[in-house]
Amino acid sequence: MTVSEWPKQAVSWFDERLPVFTFMQHELNEYPTPRNLSYWWNFGSLAGIVLVVMIATGIVLAMHYTPHVDMAYDSIEQRIMRDVNYGWLMRYVHLNGASMFFLLVYIHLFRGLYYGSYKAPREVLWWLGIILLLLMMMTAFMGYVLPWGQMSFWAATVITNLFSAIPLIGDQIVTWLWGGFAVGNPTLNRFYSLHYLMPFVIVGVVMLHLVALHMHGSNNPLGIDRKEERDSIPFHPYYTIKDALGLGVFFIVFAVFVFFAPNFLGEAENYVRANPFQTPAEIVPDWYFLPYYAILRSITFDIWFIPAKLIGVTAMFGSLMLLFALPWLDTSKVRSARFRPIYKQVYWVFVVDCLVLGWVGANRPEGHILIIGQVATAYYFLHFLVLMPLIGWFEKPRPLPDSISKAVLERPAPPAEAGTGGAE
Amino acid sequence: MMRRGILAALSAAVIGLGVGASVSAAEFEAPPLQDWSFSGIFGAYEKASLQRGFQVYREVCAGCHSMKLVAYRNLSALGYSEKEVKAFAAEAEVTDGPNDDGEMFPRPGLPSDRFVPPFANDQAARAANNGAFPPDLSVLTKARYRRMGWEGSDYIYAVLTGYHDEPPADFQEKYREEQKKKNKDREEKDKKEIKDFQVAEGMNFNLYFPGYQIAMPPPLADDGVEFADGTKATVKQMAKDVTTFLAWAAEPEMEERKRLGIKVILFLLVLTGLLFALKRKIWADLH
Structure with a gap:
């Protein structure tokens, strides 16, 4: 490093004019981080890296893709998959990357739910996270339409039609969204335009998410604030290496899908060209939308004068909007579920409920499946609207440790708590 | 607690995917799984089978089914020489133009042309087939894949051999x-x-086609083609070969993909191992 002095001088010259190096030193190097973060804290940075992968592969794919109803399918299946050098790799990375992105973000979100990361002073950080999830959903949906296969077309039809549930102006809104009187070329074109735009909006919100994170730093498995100096360790090298290790493991999983099961997570029906005159036997979204789809289809009854469709759409959007209020719906002062004996149990019931909703979403809403879906939907709302406030009031939390370092350093690591640890 | 919960959650997720995928509108028998040379992480297409399969496609299927995404030049991947590929292409008649007089004109196909479809358009295809549409076969194995069930190739083989x-x-x-x-x-x-x-x-009647019946009459009959390499052309043999050919047509990148995948994963395993050692070393002074 000491070969010459001039790089150092150049750095400080530049830094005095634009403090990028100071910024990186503060936010990536010495940034104080709780010393007890488990591997559950890897998923945010992993999601960030997948976002970069998605943008990089997406830009290359956009160079070869043609957004036209007569050419979109061929431009992917013929040109990108067969003729473009490593086009198949770009396409399969992008295709499976979407699934991986949601997988990581869902784990990230459920980690936040378990350890109470949404509580003061991190409410805005949590909000930004939900906004990111919503933006991702919009982006993923529009991207799914681009190959113009059967599922693309019918997913676009079903989802845009949801807006027709809006009273009075619903139909006009749908026509406006389509750019015509049916899903067609104008729809495909605007989806392509927005699919290219949205990731950069996501990047912007990710920045805000990080600014909000760095205001108070990460929450931690104990859910208590840092009090002493030895509660924190610098981000680098401790968490840079921990994140890098997690990235290595994640990339192995990612690569298994891309190279050996590239179509496992998708719908085979989307390899059939879009045909507006033939509805597929089943219109099923990709796995990451299944729980919401289940909620939407669980509402099969009108309430008073409100039609089922409107209630279903409201319930579906509401299931997400509810998350914004979570910091106040959860009335417990204790963040980490580790010290909340009742919430800890209820948390896992909720996880199972979400998986049940996913399973229901993949099946026809008939017979006992419809009933299960309705019960699971009701439980979803019950969890947030009734159980969370009530448990916070009545639950007696276990005593919190005095400080992070006391808990981590002055006690043998508790082997029963798998969440703590990782490799420490 | 967390670990046990995750195991339960994961298994529920896997079951969810499986059950979800097994729902279908029309009933049919689940196709029996075959032992394909191209399945598995080291799987590769068998060249001789590909060539026989292409022969079956050319002499039997191509009468009704298009393969619009495949070009004649792609056939070199089956082990054909440049001359043979040119000959296959030249068998087709391609409408080209307009020429300097503004006329469209027919010419023999070139390796750069895509497989010429048997019908001018979908309507003509339907009209010639009693109203039923013979689907394009380019990516059929990908389109008939069933998660946690069978490969598209299992399904196609089952339909071809499932007539009674x-x-x-x-x-x-x-x-x-x-x-x-x-x-x-x-x-x-x-x-x-x-x-x-x-x-x-x-x-x-077809045991494996949704709804148990199919418009396509049994396409294969024993000795329906005469294989150049002397292989006996039984229905099963032809079905196996043409399915192999269709699997290749749908995923011509498969061999390269799997080979690259093995390298990528070996690299990642080594890298992750090193990162793991580094992580332990860096964190050692914290405890």
């Missing part, structure tokens, strides 16, 4: 059982009379 002149007796028995089961869930007024499966006019 009459619905077999044991099938009829099972069919009646299915109906009884369905009737059980129905309201009294919706209950249907239990009867044998009837093949519709102009349709053919």
Whole structure:
């Protein structure tokens, strides 16, 4: 490093004019981080890296893709998959990357739910996270339409039609969204335009998410604030290496899908060209939308004068909007579920409920499946609207440790708590 | 607690995917799984089988089914020489133009051309096939894949070999059982009379096609083609070969993909191992 002095001088010259190096030193190097973060804290940075992968592969794919109803399918299946050098790799990375992105973000979100990361002073950080999830959903949906296969077309039809549930102006809104009187070329074109735009909006919100994170730093498995100096360790090298290790493991999983099961997570029906005159036997979204789809289809009854469709759409959007209020719906002062004996149990019931909703979403809403879906939907709302406030009031939390370092350093690591640890 | 919860959650997720995928509107027998040379992480297409399969496609399927995404030049991947590829292309007639006089003109196909479809358009295809549309075969194995079930190739092989002149007796028995089961869930007024499966006019019984009947007449018959390499052209042999060819057509990148995948994963395993060692070393002073 000491070969010459001039790089150092150049750095400080530049830094005095634009403090990028100071910024990186503060936010990536010495940034104080709780010393007890488990591997559950890897998923945010992993999601960030997948976002970069998605943008990089997406830009290359956009160079070869043609957004036209007569050419979109061929431009992917013929040109990108067969003729473009490593086009198949770009396409399969992008295709499976979407699934991986949601997988990581869902784990990230459920980690936040378990350890109470949404509580003061991190409410805005949590909000930004939900906004990111919503933006991702919009982006993923529009991207799914681009190959113009059967599922693309019918997913676009079903989802845009949801807006027709809006009273009075619903139909006009749908026509406006389509750019015509049916899903067609104008729809495909605007989806392509927005699919290219949205990731950069996501990047912007990710920045805000990080600014909000760095205001108070990460929450931690104990859910208590840092009090002493030895509660924190610098981000680098401790968490840079921990994140890098997690990235290595994640990339192995990612690569298994891309190279050996590239179509496992998708719908085979989307390899059939879009045909507006033939509805597929089943219109099923990709796995990451299944729980919401289940909620939407669980509402099969009108309430008073409100039609089922409107209630279903409201319930579906509401299931997400509810998350914004979570910091106040959860009335417990204790963040980490580790010290909340009742919430800890209820948390896992909720996880199972979400998986049940996913399973229901993949099946026809008939017979006992419809009933299960309705019960699971009701439980979803019950969890947030009734159980969370009530448990916070009545639950007696276990005593919190005095400080992070006391808990981590002055006690043998508790082997029963798998969440703590990782490799420490 | 967390670890146990995750295991439960993961297994539920896997079951969810599987069950979700097994729902279908029309009933059909699940195709039996075959032992394909190209499945598995080291799987590769068998060149001789690909060539025989292409011959079956060319002499049997191509009469009705297009393969618009495949170009003649791609056939070199089957082990054909440049000269052979040119000859295959030249068998087709391509409409080109307009020339300097503004006229469209026919010319023999070139390796750069895509497989010329048998019909001018979908309507012509339907008109020639009793109203049924023979689907394009380019990516059919990908389109008939069933997660946690079977490969598209298993399905295609099953349909090609699943014809019966009459619905077999044991099938009829099972069919009646299915109906009884369905009737059980129905309201009294919706209950249907239990009867044998009837093949519709102009349709053919096929155990593995959704709805148990298909418009396509049995395409393969023993010795329907004469293989250049002397292999006996049984229905099963032809079905296996043409399915292999279709699997290649749908995923021509498969061999390269798997080879690259093995390298990538080996690299990542080594890298992750090193990162793991580094992580332990860096964190050692914290405890």
